[in-house]
Amino acid sequence: MKKYHLLFLVTILFSTSTVFSQDIKSVKEQRRQAAKVDTVYTLEERSNMGVWLNQRVNEMSLTDEVREEYDAIVFSRIFEMSRLNDKDKHYTDQEIQDKFDEVVDNMNADVKKILTTEQYINHLENFAEIERSVYKKFDWKD
Numbered sequence: 001m002k003k004y005h006l007l008f009l010v011t012i013l014f015s016t017s018t019v020f021s022q023d024i025k026s027v028k029e030q031r032r033q034a035a036k037v038d039t040v041y042t043l044e045e046r047s048n049m050g051v052w053l054n055q056r057v058n059e060m061s062l063t064d065e066v067r068e069e070y071d072a073i074v075f076s077r078i079f080e081m082s083r084l085n086d087k088d089k090h091y092t093d094q095e096i097q098d099k100f101d102e103v104v105d106n107m108n109a110d111v112k113k114i115l116t117t118e119q120y121i122n123h124l125e126n127f128a129e130i131e132r133s134v135y136k137k138f139d140w141k142d
């Protein structure tokens with residue numbers, strides 16, 4: 001009889017520890033979900049924008065070296081932009097817009113250093129299309 005009580009007690013202890021570990025995971029999962037990025041564009045929209053931008057940049061006739069540097073600058077800045085609306089940053093809509101404009105200005109200053117005047121104008125025209133799209137998606141005013 002003692003054996004059954006001990007077995008019963010051990011079973012209860014293991015089952016409660018399992019329940020507590022599931023609660024801990026769900027709390028962690030809830031935190032991750034709360035801070036999850038609320039993306040502005042669907043995967044298809046991002047893909048289409050990427051193809052469009054790549055075609056436009058190809059038209060700029062950059063050398064391999066300049067193209068590599070250009071892509072590094074633009075994609076790192078686009079990544080920064082994509083993280084501005086993370087929920088864990090607690091930015092207001094106006095703060096997101098201000099920070100977005102700041103990142104765009106910094107990107108433009110960086111690429112201006114490596115492009116010819118004609119290429120830089122082309123870059124500004126290309127990225128203006130993306131900016132208008134973001135402004136429209138967020139319903140921002142100029």
